[in-house]
Amino acid sequence: xxxxxxxxxxxxxxxxxxxxxxxxxxxxxxxxxxxxxxxxxxxxxxxxxxxxxxxxxxxxxxxxxxxxxxxxxxxxxxxxxxxxxxxxxxxxxxxxxxxxxxxxxxxxxxxxxxxxxxxxxxxxxxxxxxxxxxxxxxxxxxxxxxxxxxxxxxxxxxxxxxxxxxxxxxxxxxxxxxxxxxxxxxxxxxxxxxxxxxxxxxxxxxxxxxxxxxxxxxxxxxxxxxxxxxxxxxxxxxxxxxxxxxxxxxxxxxxxxxxxxxxxxxxxxxxxxxxxxxxxxxxxxxxxxxxxxxxxxxxxxxxxxxxxxxxxxxxxxxxxxxxxxxxxxxxxxxxxxxxxxxxxxxxxxxxxxxxxxxxxxxxxxxxxxxxxxxxxxxxxxxxxxxxxxxxxxxxxxxxxxxxxxxxxxxxxxxxxxxxxxxxxxxxxxxxxxxxxxxxxxxxxxxxxxxxxxxxxxxxxxxxxxxxxxxxxxxxxxxxxxxxxxxxxxxxxxxxxxxxxxxxxxxxxxxxxxxxxxxxxxxxxxxxxxxxxxxxxxxxxxxxxxxxxxxxxxxxxxxxxxxxxxxxxxxxxxxxxxxxxxxxxxxxxxxxxxxxxxxxxxxxxxxxxxxxxxxxxxxxxxxxxxxxxxxxxxxxxxxxxxxxxxxxxxxxxxxxxxxxxxxxxxxxxxxxxxxxxxxxxxxxxxxxxxxxxxxxxxxxxxxxxxxxxxxxxxxxxxxxxxxxxxxxxxxxxxxxx
Amino acid sequence: xxxxxxxxxxxxxxxxxxxxxxxxxxxxxxxxxxxxxxxxxxxxxxxxxxxxxxxxxxxxxxxxxxxxxxxxxxxxxxxxxxxxxxxxxxxxxxxxxxxxxxxxxxxxxxxxxxxxxxxxxxxxxxxxxxxxxxxxxxxxxxxxxxxxxxxxxxxxxxxxxxxxxxxxxxxxxxxxxxxxxxxxxxxxxxx
Numbered sequence: 001x002x003x004x005x006x007x008x009x010x011x012x013x014x015x016x017x018x019x020x021x022x023x024x025x026x027x028x029x030x031x032x033x034x035x036x037x038x039x040x041x042x043x044x045x046x047x048x049x050x051x052x053x054x055x056x057x058x059x060x061x062x063x064x065x066x067x068x069x070x071x072x073x074x075x076x077x078x079x080x081x082x083x084x085x086x087x088x089x090x091x092x093x094x095x096x097x098x099x100x101x102x103x104x105x106x107x108x109x110x111x112x113x114x115x116x117x118x119x120x121x122x123x124x125x126x127x128x129x130x131x132x133x134x135x136x137x138x139x140x141x142x143x144x145x146x147x148x149x150x151x152x153x154x155x156x157x158x159x160x161x162x163x164x165x166x167x168x169x170x171x172x173x174x175x176x177x178x179x180x181x182x183x184x185x186x187x188x189x190x191x192x193x194x195x196x197x198x199x200x201x202x203x204x205x206x207x208x209x210x211x212x213x214x215x216x217x218x219x220x221x222x223x224x225x226x227x228x229x230x231x232x233x234x235x236x237x238x239x240x241x242x243x244x245x246x247x248x249x250x251x252x253x254x255x256x257x258x259x260x261x262x263x264x265x266x267x268x269x270x271x272x273x274x275x276x277x278x279x280x281x282x283x284x285x286x287x288x289x290x291x292x293x294x295x296x297x298x299x300x301x302x303x304x305x306x307x308x309x310x311x312x313x314x315x316x317x318x319x320x321x322x323x324x325x326x327x328x329x330x331x332x333x334x335x336x337x338x339x340x341x342x343x344x345x346x347x348x349x350x351x352x353x354x355x356x357x358x359x360x361x362x363x364x365x366x367x368x369x370x371x372x373x374x375x376x377x378x379x380x381x382x383x384x385x386x387x388x389x390x391x392x393x394x395x396x397x398x399x400x401x402x403x404x405x406x407x408x409x410x411x412x413x414x415x416x417x418x419x420x421x422x423x424x425x426x427x428x429x430x431x432x433x434x435x436x437x438x439x440x441x442x443x444x445x446x447x448x449x450x451x452x453x454x455x456x457x458x459x460x461x462x463x464x465x466x467x468x469x470x471x472x473x474x475x476x477x478x479x480x481x482x483x484x485x486x487x488x489x490x491x492x493x494x495x496x497x498x499x500x501x502x503x504x505x506x507x508x509x510x511x512x513x514x515x516x517x518x519x520x521x522x523x524x525x526x527x528x529x530x531x532x533x534x535x536x537x538x539x540x541x542x543x544x545x546x547x548x549x550x551x552x553x554x555x556x557x558x559x560x561x562x563x564x565x566x567x568x569x570x571x572x573x574x575x576x577x578x579x580x581x582x583x584x585x586x587x588x589x590x591x592x593x594x595x596x597x598x599x600x601x602x603x604x605x606x607x608x609x610x611x612x613x614x615x616x617x618x619x620x621x622x623x624x625x626x627x628x629x630x631x632x633x634x635x636x637x638x639x640x641x642x643x644x645x646x647x648x649x650x651x652x653x654x655x656x657x658x659x660x661x662x663x664x665x666x667x668x669x670x671x672x673x674x675x676x677x678x679x680x681x682x683x684x685x686x687x688x689x690x691x692x693x694x695x696x697x698x699x700x701x702x703x704x705x706x707x708x709x710x711x712x713x714x715x716x717x718x719x720x721x722x723x724x725x726x727x728x729x730x731x732x733x734x735x736x
Numbered sequence: 737x738x739x740x741x742x743x744x745x746x747x748x749x750x751x752x753x754x755x756x757x758x759x760x761x762x763x764x765x766x767x768x769x770x771x772x773x774x775x776x777x778x779x780x781x782x783x784x785x786x787x788x789x790x791x792x793x794x795x796x797x798x799x800x801x802x803x804x805x806x807x808x809x810x811x812x813x814x815x816x817x818x819x820x821x822x823x824x825x826x827x828x829x830x831x832x833x834x835x836x837x838x839x840x841x842x843x844x845x846x847x848x849x850x851x852x853x854x855x856x857x858x859x860x861x862x863x864x865x866x867x868x869x870x871x872x873x874x875x876x877x878x879x880x881x882x883x884x885x886x887x888x889x890x891x892x893x894x895x896x897x898x899x900x901x902x903x904x905x906x907x908x909x910x911x912x913x914x915x916x917x918x919x920x921x922x923x924x925x926x927x
Contacts, residue, residue, distance in 0.1 A: 058919070059787045069819070073920040082885040154833075155796035157889050186789060268792035269833040333889065359885065393882050396889040409889070 033112040034120025035064045042105050043067060044129050046084045049238040052131045056185040056237030062128055064119045075113040078106060085362045092339075092354035093327070095366045099238075136179055136241045140278030142169065144258060147210035149274040152187055152264050157396075158361075159264040160216040160409060164202045164209045165277060167256045174249035176282035178242045180235045182262070183274035189263040189361055193233035193277065195250070196257040198223040216332070217407035218259065224491065224521065226464045228433055229292040232326055232419055234365040248290065249282040265361075290325055290421040291433045293440055295340075295382035297414045298405035299448055303334060303388040305400040310334075310386040312414045314447075318378050319439040320432040322420035323371035327353050329384075330415040332360055333394040334403060337385040340416050345377040352380075352418070360394070371421065382416040430465050437461040452478050456488060463491070468499040486516040493525055505529060520550035527559055536566035554580035558589045570597045588617045595627055604634035615644075622652045626661055638669045656686035663695070672703045690720035697729055706733050759847055760815070760840040763823050763830075768840055772811060772864045778903055779811045779869070780896070781840075781847060785818050785856040786829035788919035794857045794877055795833045797891075801877075802837055805900050817842040817856070818922045845924050855918040859896050861903065873899040875912035883917055 033039065043051075043061050050057030060066050067074065077083040084099040101109075112118070144165040152159060182188040196202070200221035202209045222228075231250045235242060244250065252258075260275055297312035304310070329338040335358040342350045353366060374380075388400050396410045397403070403412050422432035441458035444451055459474035475492035478485060493508030506529055512522035527542035543560035550556065561576030574597050580590035595611035598604065611628040618624060625648035632641035642665055648658040659682035666675035679696045683689060697712030710733055716726035758767030772779045782798050785791045802812045814837050816826050826839060842848055851860035851874060861873035878891035895912040902909045 058789045069922045070920070076920070077884055080884070082883075155793070266793065266796075267789065268795040361887070362885075393886050393888050398892050 032118055032120070033108050033115060034118045034124075035067060035112070036120035036122050036125040038108045039067070039112050040125045042101065042108065044126060046099055046101060046105075048129050048131075052129070054133055054185075055131060056188075058186070064122075068117050068119075071113045071117045075109060078109050087355045087357070087359060087362050087364070088366060089354045089356050092351040093366065093372075094369045096369045097239075097367070098369075135181075135278050137177055137243075137278075137280055140179065141281040142173070142279045144168075144277045144279070146212065146260065146273070146275050148212075149183075149272050150212050152184075152266060152271040152273055154269050155266050157266075158189070158409065159214070159262075159266070161212040161214055161262050161264060161273075162201070162218055163212045163260040163262065163275065164196075164205075165258040165260060166199070166202070167252045167254070167258065169252075170254050172251060172253045173279070174251055174282040174285050175279050176244055176249045177280040178233060179240055179278040179280075180242075180260070181276045181278065183276070184267075184271045185237050187264055187267045187271040187273070188237065188275075189265050190234065190236040190363060191263070191275075192261040193235070194218070194220060194259040194261060195229070195233075195252070196220045196259050197225075197227060197253070197255075199255060199257045201259055202257055215407050216409055216411075217413065218261065220259070224460075224487075226431075226434060226437070226460055228437060230290050230419075232292070232328055232365040232367075232417070234328065236364055245288075247287040249284075249286050251285070252279075263361075288421055289431075289433060290419050291436055293380070293418045293420055293436060295380060295416040295418070297382065297384070298412075301386075301403070301405040301412045301414055303386050303403045303412065305397075305402050306389050308387050308389045308391065310388060312382075312384050312386070314382045314414070314416070316380045316440060316443050318374055318376060318380065318420075319435045320422045321376050321424040322374050322436075323423050324352065324368060324374060324418055324420055325371055326365055326367040326419040328363075328365040328417040328419075329353060329355060329358075329382075330363060330413055330417070331358055331384060331386070332409055332412050333396050334386040334388050334392060334412050335360070335384060335414075336387040336392065338416075339381075339383045340418070341381050341383075342372075342374050343379045343381065345375055350374070350378075373423070374420075380418060382414070384414050384416075386412065434461050434464045438465065450481060452482055452485075452488075456491070459488075459491065459495075463495050463498075468495050471495045472499070484511075484515045486512040486519050486522065489515070490519070490522040490525060493522065497525065497529060502529060502533070518549040520546060520553070523549070524553075524556060524559070527556075527563075531559060531562055531566070534566060536563045539563035540567060552583055554584040554587050554590065557583070558587070558593070561590070561593060565593070565597065570601055573597055574601075586613075586617055588614050588621075591617065592624055592627070595631065599627065599631055599634065604631045607631035608635060620651055622648045622655060622658065625651065626658065629661060629665070633665050633668065638665055641665050654685060656682040656689065656692070659685070660689075660692060660695070663699070667699055667702075672699060675699050676703060688719060690716045690723055690726065693719065694723065694726040694729060697726070701729070701733065709733060757844075757846065759850075760842045760844070763827055763839055763841070765823065771813060771862070771869065773809075776809045776811045776864065778809075778861055778863050778872070778900070779813065780805075780900070781813050781815045781851055781853075781860045781862070783815045783817055783842075783848070783851070783853050783856045783858045783860075783921065785816065785919055785921075786821050786825050787818075788856045790881060790918040791857040792833065795835060797877060798857075799835070799837075801897060801900070804897070805904075808904055810900060810904075812837050814839045815842050815847050816840070817845050817848045817853075817924075819924055820922070843924075845921075848921055853916070853921065855916050855920055857918050858916040861896075861899060861909075863903070872903060872909050873912070876914060876916040879913055881917035882914060 047061050051059060051061040053060045061070065078101055086099040088095060090100055146163040146165060150161065180191055198221045201218060205213050231244065233242065258277060260277065264273060293316065295314040295316055297314045300312045327340060329340060331338060338355040338358050340352040342352060344350060388395065388403055390398065390400055405412055425432050437457060438461040441454045441461060444454035445458060455474055455478045459471045462471035462474060472492060472495050475488050475495065478488045482488065489508050489512035493505040496508060497505035506526065509522040509526035512519060513526065523542055523546040527539050527546060530539035530542060540560065540563040543556055543563055546556045557576045557580035561573040564573035564576060574594060577590040577594045580587050591610040591614035595607040595614060598607035608631050611624060611631055615624045615628055625644045629641040629644035632644060645658050645662045645665065652658065659678045663675045663678035663682065666678060676699045679692065679699060683692050683696060686692060693712045693716035697709040697716065700712060701709035710730065713726045713730040716723055758769050759771060760768050762768055814835060821841065823841065826841060830839065840847065851871060853860055853874065857877060858875060859877055860871055862869040862871050877896045879893040880888050880891040893913055899909045
């Protein structure tokens with residue numbers, strides 16, 4: 001339908017328009033655009049990180065002569081926004097280090113090139129940035145290298161390869177910064193570093209891990225402790241050093257592996273990939289614990305050949321308040337439009353990222369300039385569009401074919417990782433990461449009920465939150481589909497054990513062992529259960545079986561030591577505790593029990609060293625102080641014994657035992673009145689202790705106060721009428 | 737409709753007269769006066785730059801084509817037009833990439849002008865015609881790169897290879913299916 005306006009009206013409108021149009025401002029002749037004044041700051045800020053001698057970019061742009069020679073190309077690639085590389089659309093998330101030229105910058109570059117690329121006054125130019133060919137932050141605390149250099153062939157399709165770098169140290173370290181030196185920056189598109197807590201990837205590829213293993217994605221076994229991935233360890237050529245915010249280092253434990261997942265691009269000649277990872281240690285562990293959440297919809301990826309608009313979606317409701325720190329969208333070659341956003345509880349839509357023209361070659365992690373706060377109840381959304389037509393020039397299949405999810409480059413992926421830091425955590429509430437894990441896994445189980453990994457993680461989160469009955473149910477749900485999954489059986493046993501259902505726990509451990517007789521965890525748990533039930537022979541047998549298959553475990557040696565001690569074989573027990581200490585010189589349990597055995601064997605002198613070590617390892621442990629005091633007392637060092645007991649008293653002022661022990665040591669030293677005071681103190685804290693009253697009576701009698709002693713013995717007999725000792729003592733008192 | 741080869745040749749770009757001046761210099765600085773050995777049916781000029789990643793990525797492909805067409809007498813030249821590519825730089829580049837073919841340093845950019853190429857990598861194919869060289873193909877090697885930032889995982893259309901097959905079979909030479917993509921050739925003279 002068309003509307004007609006009377007001609008006069010239209011004219012009037014035009015006239016009005018022309019009157020209201022702003023007049024162009026009158027300006028003085030514009031200053032010329034020169035390299036030194038306007039262009040250098042743009043280039044140094046946006047281009048030089050790669051375009052410097054030896055950098056990842058093909059040529060240097062540091063000098064005027066360099067830039068002038070490339071002027072036309074600089075103009076072309078900046079106007080088309082091919083350079084600098086930056087995928088996210090402006091205004092859909094405010095990212096740190098945004099490599100996007102403003103329209104003003106683009107206009108300046110155009111003007112400079114078109115006006116003949118004047119240099120201007122070099123004195124006006126800022127100082128040239130300095131790029132060091134060595135480590136950017138100085139010598140790292142630890143440098144890891146890939147086991148064998150990899151030769152990337154001169155031509156062919158891009159290569160995705162995973163290199164394993166075992167963490168070689170025997171101590172835990174906290175990593176505040178990491179630098180990757182790929183060896184050949186121009187052949188490395190990007191790298192991801194993953195922490196393999198259980199060295200599972202190496203274990204899965206025993207024969208070839210040293211050469212690197214092909215593959216775009218990989219799955220790692222996180223082990224049995226809740227220890228979620230927390231950091232994006234992503235590297236691309238313009239971010240040589242990955243420094244974490246203060247208080248947020250990541251952790252490496254003995255036995256961990258780093259997996260360097262590299263995207264390599266043949267350069268035209270064979271390239272040697274000899275990557276190194278430099279790690280910089282923090283002296284303190286993390287005080288803030290972020291977590292990586294993953295939205296994904298791989299299950300729905302089944303893209304018909306030729307489909308230009310295939311959409312997948314995922315969402316996740318946040319159970320806690322979070323700050324979003326960073327985001328990492330990921331698809332392969334068919335990804336076209338990648339979007340992430342949050343819907344706040346008030347209905348407001350908050351964009352997290354929008355990539356209108358995905359390009360796997362330019363993938364990156366994006367960190368927010370300031371954290372994006374999302375209140376509890378916000379819903380994270382992932383919305384990806386794929387183009388599986390021949391028009392998508394990235395399409396690896398020609399002609400296009402049906403494509404599903406997978407980890408080869410011809411397969412697809414739909415992942416959106418979000419790094420969140422829980423905030424506003426109420427005092428006394430559980431670890432908010434467990435709540436995030438629970439919400440995330442519940443969601444995954446909802447969309448894919450048979451997802452046994454999600455169920456397992458859910459159960460572990462429930463167990464971590466103390467919802468043991470719920471966790472047991474969830475483990476049982478896995479066992480319905482996988483009745484012989486040894487790990488699930490073991491975890492079910494552990495959670496049953498924790499909730500006091502020892503028979504069920506034992507059955508579960510035994511079932512796991514029937515499936516996998518050499519499995520370490522269920523054997524350890526079964527043996528520990530037997531130990532607690534004082535089934536020392538059984539525990540002895542199972543700890544020995546454990547050590548046969550899983551040697552070098554100090555806890556297993558300690559367990560065997562306790563079983564042997566329980567069987568009365570203190571000498572053998574002693575050598576087990578020594579074996580534990582050889583593996584872990586600071587092992588508290590081994591030190592404590594070595595001391596205890598020495599006392600039991602009548603060698604108090606030998607108990608002093610291990611117990612002192614145990615006390616310094618665990619200074620707040622009252623029991624250790626008391627044993628140490630006993631050792632000192634028996635070794636005729638009453639003053640040292642008194643010191644330890646006073647320390648114990650100080651640690652546990654409401655505990656009667658240190659007072660009672662103090663009383664005995666003081667009595668032995670002949671300090672009867674002090675001994676009586678301490679025993680009185682002990683009985684004030686524990687008035688039902690018949691032995692205590694008897695002891696007090698003895699002290700009073702020795703102190704020449706038979707009347708007071710009589711009252712005490714009678715008190716003891718009132719509490720324990722069959723107390724023969726108290727009765728005998730009473731009888732020995734002089735009659736009234 | 738297939739045109740007879742002669743008609744196509746005539747309709748091609750204006751013939752370049754064999755220059756009285758040398759085309760360029762070899763790695764020892766000696767002038768190169770002749771590009772086509774006697775009896776050669778065609779010469780291929782591959783314009784390369786030692787510091788251009790896309791140009792470098794085509795080295796194996798050019799070597800493949802050189803191996804394929806040398807037995808038919810086609811002569812390949814590795815032409816370095818950029819001022820940064822001094823003898824020393826080119827020599828190192830050849831060594832690093834294992835290039836064994838003949839090299840011209842286009843010190844005056846006469847070949848660049850004659851072939852009317854603008855980027856590296858780009859190729860021009862000439863056929864000798866009496867005392868002149870006729871350009872029968874100019875442009876991209878294949879369709880791996882659509883534009884800067886738009887790259888196929890592998891080429892689907894091998895334009896240069898198709899052109900050489902057509903030439904040797906005396907068939908009409910197909911035009912490249914798209915523009916060459918790479919790094920602008922750096923002007924020798926002040927712009």
